[in-house]
Structure formats: C-alpha cells, structure tokens
Amino acid sequence: MESARLLIGMLPAGTLRERRLQAGEAVFHQGDRAGAVFVVESGRVRLVRNLEDGSWVVLHVARAGETFAEAALFASRYHCDAVAETAAVVMTLPKVDLLAAMETRPQAGLAFSRLLASRVLDLRAQLEVRKLKSAPERILAWLRLRAAGDPPSLRLDRPWTAIAPEIGLTHEVIYRSLATLEREGRISRQRGSISLLRRETR
Amino acid sequence: MESARLLIGMLPAGTLRERRLQAGEAVFHQGDRAGAVFVVESGRVRLVRNLEDGSWVVLHVARAGETFAEAALFASRYHCDAVAETAAVVMTLPKVDLLAAMETRPQAGLAFSRLLASRVLDLRAQLEVRKLKSAPERILAWLRLRAAGDPPSLRLDRPWTAIAPEIGLTHEVIYRSLATLEREGRISRQRGSISLLRRETR
DNA sequence: CGAAACGTTGACCGTTTTCAATTACAGTGG
DNA sequence: CCACTGTAATTGAAAACGGTCAACGTTTCG
Numbered sequence A, B: 001m002e003s004a005r006l007l008i009g010m011l012p013a014g015t016l017r018e019r020r021l022q023a024g025e026a027v028f029h030q031g032d033r034a035g036a037v038f039v040v041e042s043g044r045v046r047l048v049r050n051l052e053d054g055s056w057v058v059l060h061v062a063r064a065g066e067t068f069a070e071a072a073l074f075a076s077r078y079h080c081d082a083v084a085e086t087a088a089v090v091m092t093l094p095k096v097d098l099l100a101a102m103e104t105r106p107q108a109g110l111a112f113s114r115l116l117a118s119r120v121l122d123l124r125a126q127l128e129v130r131k132l133k134s135a136p137e138r139i140l141a142w143l144r145l146r147a148a149g150d151p152p153s154l155r156l157d158r159p160w161t162a163i164a165p166e167i168g169l170t171h172e173v174i175y176r177s178l179a180t181l182e183r184e185g186r187i188s189r190q191r192g193s194i195s196l197l198r199r200e201t202r
Numbered sequence C: 001c002g003a004a005a006c007g008t009t010g011a012c013c014g015t016t017t018t019c020a021a022t023t024a025c026a027g028t029g030g
Numbered sequence D: 001c002c003a004c005t006g007t008a009a010t011t012g013a014a015a016a017c018g019g020t021c022a023a024c025g026t027t028t029c030g
Helices: A002-010 A070-074 A095-104 A106-131 A135-146 A160-167 A171-183 B002-010 B070-074 B095-104 B106-131 B135-146 B160-167 B171-183
Strands: A017-021 A026-028 A036-042 A044-050 A056-063 A081-084 A088-094 A153-155 A187-190 A193-196 B017-021 B026-028 B036-042 B044-050 B056-063 B081-084 B088-094 B153-155 B187-190 B193-196
Touching: A002 A088, A002 A106, A036 A044, A036 A056, A036 A070, A036 A095, A044 A088, A056 A160, A056 B106, A070 A095, A070 A106, A070 B106, A088 A095, A095 A106, A095 B106, A106 A135, A106 B056, A106 B070, A106 B095, A106 B106, A135 A160, A135 A171, A135 A193, A160 A171, A171 A187, B002 B088, B002 B106, B036 B044, B036 B056, B036 B070, B036 B095, B044 B088, B056 B160, B070 B095, B070 B106, B088 B095, B095 B106, B106 B135, B135 B160, B135 B171, B135 B193, B160 B171, B171 B187
Parallel strands: none
Antiparallel strands: A017 A088, A026 A081, A036 A088, A044 A056, A044 A081, A153 A193, A187 A193, B017 B088, B026 B081, B036 B088, B044 B056, B044 B081, B153 B193, B187 B193
16 A cells, blocks of 8 residues: 555656546456556546456455556556446556666665565455355455454445455345354444454464 | 576575475475575475464465565565475575665566566466356366367366365365266366367357 | 275255345435 | 335345265376
C-alpha cells in the first residue's frame, strides 16, 4: 500500500495520468495491449478473468492505495478485465515510464519488487483460504486476513452476496455459517460490520 | 526460468553457494529467518505452507532453472517449508548480496521484478484452478495450464499421488475423474503421459 | 522374489450446492 | 407518507459431489 506511493514518487512528474471511472466502467479488457500499471486513488476496481467456458473468476479487488496489473509490466497483454466496482479514480503509470525509471534508479526497481512481493504474499494467503474445505473455517480465515483492531473487526462495504464468490462459497452457505458461528460465540455481527471473538491462539 | 540465470549472472562471484539435498530433505522451514533466495539447479523442490489446523497447502513446486522463496527478500522469515521432492541441488543467493546488487545495478532490480511477476502470474493461474469446484474441470484446467503441442499433451514426471495435493484433490478422486474424462473422450492416457482431446473452443 | 508404492474402484458419509420460499429493507414514485 | 419493487438476508429440503475407508490388482525396484 505505502510502497505504491513510494513508487509513484519516483516517476517523473507529467508521466502520470488520472482517470475517473463510473461504477461498472472498465479500465481495460482481457486481451488488450498492456500499456500501464495502475494505482487506485479511490473506489474499488475488480479484476476478473474470463474463462474459456464462459465462467469467470474474481482475481482481485483493488482498493484505494493499492496497485493492480503490476504484472502487466512484463506482459504484452492484460490477462483479465479490470472493472470499477464503485465509482473510482485510478492513476495510470505507463509501462515505458516505469521501465525507464527502473533503469535509471535502482530504488525504483526495489520499490517495484517490493510491490510484487507483497502481491505474491497476498495470493498465497488467498490460496490458503481456498484450501480449507469447511465453510465456517474458510470464512473465519477470510475474516482474519482482513480484520483489524481489538477485537479484530471489519467493516463490510458490500453485501455478502458480493463477497461470497470471492471466498468461494455460495451466499446461502455464508449466511448459514455466519449464523452458526455467531451462535457459537466466535463472531458477532453488527449492521455493516463484523468482529471476531474468542481470541484465536497463535 | 531464463531470468533466473540472468539474475545469477549479476551477482558477484563468490556470493553463491551450492547445496545438495536428498529427497525429503528440507532447504528451510516455515518460521526460519529468511536469509536467502534460491534457484533450483536440478531436481524438484516443493514449497508447503503449514496451516494452523494441521493441514497444509502445496504453494509451488520449483523445478530446475526456477527460483523459489523470492518473496523472502522482503520478509524476515520464511512463510513455508521448502522440501526436496527428489534429490536436488539448489543455489543459494544470500539476501544481502541480492539487495546490494539491486542497489547498484538497475538491471538486477528489473530481473528480480521479472521473476516476481512470473510468480504472480503463476499463483493467479493456480488460484483459478482452485476456484473451479468440479473435480474434472479442475483437472482439465490444470492440464491445460501445462499441456503443450497438438494435441495438447503432457509428460507426467511423477505419480498422480504426488500431483493430487497440488491440484487440491485426493488421488482417489483424481483417478475416478480421469477415468470418467477418458470414457467421455475428453482426454486420453498413455503410460507416463496424457493428452487433451476435443479441441476446446475458445 | 518380496515389499512398497502406485493405480483403481466400490460404498458410505458429511457437506455444500441447488432450488425454493419467506422475510427484511431501502429507494421510488404517486 | 405509503404501497411498490428489487435486492439482500434467511432458512428448509433434497440432490450432488468430494472425502474417507477399504480392498485389491499392478508396477517398480532393491
């Protein structure tokens, strides 16, 4: 998150372009020539990969301060769609400028590597969540990844219906599991937010 | 793969150490202080993350020419176990040397970013496979990711028993699904290899 | 030749998915 | 201010599917 700002600071002024998007508008489409890496200024951008059989997968939801399509720097085309989930503003970092900066300033390369490394960690974490087969455990894992504070809690900025596919479960199971977890005293739900109870050991 | 060599070439001679491993031997353990990034010279190294509940996830299987634990460069500890799946030789790239190289040579930063970027692509692909819930579809997706040629086929260099956890299924289900897929004419199996039939419309 | 793995298949169980139906809201227009 | 409508939140019941346990044939390799 912070490293995004850091990277931006290393680019010569004038290379950055800002782009405003309405909810539902696309930043780029799968297959488009990859011309830039992006940073979300505000709002949320959803990255969706379309599969051959017509189905799709949400690869990532980028929020304010986060970069997305970093891997585009070394790819010729985008491998997924980027669509604004809400009204959003994104900063465009043209590939050419980024590469130029990295070739002149070692710090830029380091900053970019840091960005990619955190993306790797992120993806690994998601992979772990997916590995859990029990719905309640999966939900707890997902919550733990995002909850902050004491008790660890999380503001839900969108309906569970929208979150469900991201966790890899149907919304019905989510609701059922949440009900059970709450009954068991492991979580507590307020309108629009949720908190983890029972300090998780480790 | 090639970028690994490229990176190695940028490190001053004498900073590299080679390490020989027997099958089953560990390169490092989850929680160990992260001191280096590695390149597989020969053999296979499996990266496994141990979960709190005692289960585990295969994060990656690194083969000859590939790097692993790249993200360790910015982390203080390893987040997973690295275990030789076969007898193997790995090259050790100490973090300090790598960082030093990246601070002096822009090309090193670029090379390292490239490495991380391909890891990101890799993880995303894996995540996609995991997001499919149907066992046969999951297997097909996994096959499509690695099959090459016409018809797309793949040499199996290890037993399905070893591959199964990487796909996130039990070997029983794998065999059952393979049998079904073959019966349906979507794949065909030879000893030690497998090919995809029915050109997938795209 | 014999012991380990590997490959294969059946039966059963537990859980999630699906399909369906109901309730709770929030926003809209009359 | 209140029906009206669409989405979100819930809950039930049956179906589908992968996991687990188990048994057995097969290949591999010391």
